Amino acid sequence: MEKKQGRVLICDDSLLVRKKLKDILIKAGCEVYEARNGKEVVEIYQSSQPDLVFMDIVMPEADGLEALKNLKALDKNAHVIMLSSLGTSEKLIQALKNGAEDFIQKPYTTEQIMQIVAKIAK
Known part of the structure; x- marks a missing residue:
């Protein structure tokens, strides 16, 4: 059986x-x-303890920037990669500043x- 790359x-x-x-x-x-x-994402992060998070920026209820801040408050070592459509460069800069x-x-x-x-799996 192949080695698991981790939880995402x-x-x-x-x-x-x-x-x-x-x-x-x-x-x-x-x-x-x-x-x-x-x-x-915050609730599932707490229960699954993933190694990596891929997160959209524009979402209902709480956007990716708000969720990123919450994840980083929960786990400062969280590995978060933002996924973005065109035209969100300002938000991407904010996301990188937020961790x-x-x-x-x-x-x-x-x-x-x-x-x-x-x-990340290394």
Whole structure:
């Protein structure tokens, strides 16, 4: 049996985005958890203790920036990668200032996701 790459939490309000990302991560050997918004991600983070979080910025209930601040307050060592559509560069700068490790522009490639997973899983 192949070695697990780690636990990854996906937070995006789009079911399609979550499914696509989940498929990539499962093929990479990751255990995957999902959250639909910035409020849910904090609850699921606490129960699943993931190694890595991929999080959208624009979401209902609590956006990615608010959720990022909450995750960092909970665990200052949380590895959070922001996923962003075009036109959110101001929010990306805020996300990096608030502790996001990196960001990926949507639509992303399988290779981009795999590189980040490999880097964090080391």
